[in-house]
Amino acid sequence: MNENAPMVVSDPLAAFEREGMVKLVAPAKTNLFLNIGEKRPDGYHEATTVMHALTLHDVLHMDCIAQGGGGLQIEVSCHAREGLEQLSIASEDNIVHKAIALLACKLGRSENELISVRIEKHIPHEAGLGGGSSDAAAALVGAAKLWGVDADAPEIREAACELGADVAFFLHGGCACLTGAGEVFHHTLDPMKKAAVLVKPEGGVSTSAAYIAFDADPVALDAADQEAALAAVCAEDVPLRNNLAAASESLLPGLAEMLAWLADQEGVEGSLMSGSGSAAFAVCATFDDACRIVAAARNRGWWARTTAFSSARAAVIPR
Numbered sequence: 001m002n003e004n005a006p007m008v009v010s011d012p013l014a015a016f017e018r019e020g021m022v023k024l025v026a027p028a029k030t031n032l033f034l035n036i037g038e039k040r041p042d043g044y045h046e047a048t049t050v051m052h053a054l055t056l057h058d059v060l061h062m063d064c065i066a067q068g069g070g071g072l073q074i075e076v077s078c079h080a081r082e083g084l085e086q087l088s089i090a091s092e093d094n095i096v097h098k099a100i101a102l103l104a105c106k107l108g109r110s111e112n113e114l115i116s117v118r119i120e121k122h123i124p125h126e127a128g129l130g131g132g133s134s135d136a137a138a139a140l141v142g143a144a145k146l147w148g149v150d151a152d153a154p155e156i157r158e159a160a161c162e163l164g165a166d167v168a169f170f171l172h173g174g175c176a177c178l179t180g181a182g183e184v185f186h187h188t189l190d191p192m193k194k195a196a197v198l199v200k201p202e203g204g205v206s207t208s209a210a211y212i213a214f215d216a217d218p219v220a221l222d223a224a225d226q227e228a229a230l231a232a233v234c235a236e237d238v239p240l241r242n243n244l245a246a247a248s249e250s251l252l253p254g255l256a257e258m259l260a261w262l263a264d265q266e267g268v269e270g271s272l273m274s275g276s277g278s279a280a281f282a283v284c285a286t287f288d289d290a291c292r293i294v295a296a297a298r299n300r301g302w303w304a305r306t307t308a309f310s311s312a313r314a315a316v317i318p319r
């Protein structure tokens with residue numbers, strides 16, 4: 001090797017990282033199976049779901065800087081990548097901000113410090129891909145690391161369950177069947193080793209609006225599908241079903257057309273709306289099929305990209 005050759009920095013941000021900073025991966029998810037049931041007295045609905053992590057992910061950079069006073073301060077900035085629309089929300093409205101504050105409270109932490117977080121967004125929002133929930137799970141893991149708290153501390157899981165129905169899944173990742181409101185682990189499944197496509201029309205669906213539309217016109221799934229999801233050992237055995245799809249279709253004109261188009265593409269082995277939408281995924285026979293479908297979807301003006309099913313979870317990326 002030539003010792004005089006210029007050093008190649010593969011990650012341009014690495015040059016700006018301080019010693020002690022933490023970098024995290026926050027994967028997207030999709031729901032292979034989603035069966036929404038009765039509305040409970042706490043306002044949440046019973047749900048049985050099989051979630052699968054995807055290789056598509058956000059990246060979080062977290063730092064802890066000692067301060068002279070003022071207790072805990074949190075600063076979150078969000079940077080849209082890959083042509084995504086900028087998420088224009090205040091730092092304190094970001095679920096990452098809420099996650100760090102909640103964990104500090106649960107741990108009884110009162111140091112004077114600034115937790116600074118920079119989120120690189122690759123996961124579209126209001127897409128049913130769990131971007132905010134995954135960022136929140138990664139922020140819990142990252143704050144624990146910065147504070148020297150054990151990654152298995154019960155406060156992390158407690159905080160995840162309080163932040164939202166999907167957050168706990170991202171602490172586990174891979175493929176898992178969940179019950180309760182979607183936060184209670186039922187069992188782990190062997191992940192799927194297949195290429196996939198994600199497609200999203202213009203516009204998103206608010207999760208709470210989808211649940212309200214569902215209550216106005218509920219859809220029931222077959223008991224046999226529910227049993228199959230609860231018994232499935234491999235992700236490939238799970239019946240692709242989502243009884244929230246009709247509700248989301250009623251909220252976003254063009255969504256039903258996009259779902260029908262995706263199901264009809266050559267090389268698609270199965271497809272479904274993801275969570276509460278508005279994105280959908282298709283399991284593809286080959287990566288070439290996935291690339292061709294992405295190109296065709298983009299020609300129609302939709303956001304689209306290839307991805308793969310993954311066994312990842314929200315986690316620190318080793319330096």
Ligand SMILES: C[C@](O)(CO)[C@H](O)COP(=O)(O)OP(=O)(O)OC[C@H]1O[C@@H](n2ccc(N)nc2=O)[C@H](O)[C@@H]1O
Nearest residue numbers: 043044045047133164165166181182207208211275276
């Ligand atoms: C559609 C899914 O993404 C499927 O994984 C989840 O069910 C939604 O999970 P999430 O985005 O983490 O949702 P949360 O942030 O906890 O809740 C947003 C809103 O969705 C509704 N909600 C959510 C989950 C659930 N089991 N029942 C509900 O009724 C509630 O009105 C809640 O106020």
Ligand SMILES: Nc1ncnc2c1ncn2[C@@H]1O[C@H](COP(=O)(O)OP(=O)(O)OP(=O)(O)O)[C@@H](O)[C@H]1O
Nearest residue numbers: 094095125126127128129130131132133135207275
């Ligand atoms: N870090 C974050 N990333 C994305 N959205 C966030 C974040 N923090 C707060 N939000 C708010 O939450 C809303 C929905 O977030 P998110 O992208 O997780 O929803 P979703 O795609 O419907 O996912 P889910 O599958 O969990 O329902 C956004 O429109 C935004 O206002």
